[in-house]
Amino acid sequence: MELTFFLANGFLDNPPDFLKFLGRFHPLVVHLPIGFLLLAVIAQLATRKIKFHPLRPFLKYLWGLGAISAALAVLFGYLLSLLGDYDANTLFWHKWSGGAVLIFSAACYFISKRRPDTSDISKWALIILATGTMIYTGHLGGNLTHGQTYLLEYAPNPVRSMAGLPPKTEPRPKVTVLDSAEVYLDLISLMMHSKCTSCHNDGKKKGDLVLTSYSNMLRGGENGEVIIPGDIEASELFRRITLPEEHDDFMPSEGKRPLTEQEVAIIEWWIASGAPSEGRVTELDSEKKIIPVVNNYLGLDKNDIFNKEIPPPDISIIDSLRNQGFIINRLMKDNYFLDANFSLSERELIDSDLILLQNLKEQLIWLDLSNSGVKDEHLEKIGQLENLVKLDLNGNDISDNGIQQLEKLTNLESLNLYQTNVSDGLLRVIPKLTRLQRVYLWKTKINDSIALRLQEENKSLKINYNREEPIDQ
């Protein structure tokens, strides 16, 4: 009667919160029957010895506690199973063998109560059944929460093959050269494994979605496909990872560590490019949109310029530059890298200064030409100082025309263009400066929309656009 009432009201489909709350205690409560029943088995074995005979009257209490706690675990487990999202087959066996543990342990209780001193075969058969089903249930329970592969993931290969599992796959070697980075295996799959597969694996298929392999990822979840190759807008997976974090649908859920902006950008590019299952990033990204992001994401953009052997500079050149008002310093003790600063000079920069600087092309890695009267025509020679890591050009009358000359400065990490006339021409040159980490653009002809576009197209770049703040997206 009552049951039909509950069913008619969709009670089982949507149990009240309080029952769900209780259900979540199942993983805690299950440890009680395990403890009591193991203790009962040990005590049962021990009391075969005369020395432990005095323990016999207590055996029934141990079995009784085991049975009661097993009943609680079964009840809470049932409530938890209503919350869904478990592998149906494993859940089925887990439920029934859990029920069997309850029945066998209750039977052990009654036998030890009625006939505490017998040690006939039926009693031992029951004890063995209770213990066996308990171990089996526990194992299935572990599979339900951690996934089928959890227990044997790191097992030696012979053990894995006994369990019918394939040998461990060698982990993919860490990518050390951008050219070898495979889009799915080295990027997407790694992201899924670090942030998503704890809830979306073969054993625990939240939303009926498995993200452990390419084919499963494209198969989708309970509401159909989650990735529509080539269509970002229609891809549920992309929608979920770009929602505000507090949104109910945001993934990863439950406050788990979210994907980084770079990871989201890479996933976005991957789906937009048709979500290929294989292919190298460098081949797929013909427009070089994502390469700098990937480079930075994989930590491959560390500048190796500092490992180069640099010959000592020509001292006479340094002397002439100093006479022209340059301040020149060695940057480090154990090599010949130089820092040249003209910003304090009274005089404006002239062509012959640049010719002198050309002679220090190899050694010069920092150059400060702020407020030095640099013009667009000068930038061609400055653009040939290929080892520059830091370049300050703020406070000069330079514009989009000139700065295109800087495109060869692929070692550049910091570029200061405060108070210059640069504008959307930056959109063309910045992507070529593959190591650039920071650009200063306060008081230029750049407006909000250009700044935003620049940030959109160069995700890992820090743009100081307002006085000190990098722009927020």
Ligand code: HEC
């Ligand atoms: C803490 C557990 C958890 C983690 C981690 C997690 N998810 Fe989910 N996910 C869920 C649950 C629960 C659902 C089903 C409820 C819902 O639709 O919101 C779900 C549903 C989804 C769906 C919708 C499936 C469908 O067909 O409706 C997508 C897409 C998804 N997750 C993607 C991801 C991605 C991508 C990540 C990693 C960035 C991730 N999830 C990490 C728990 C998680």
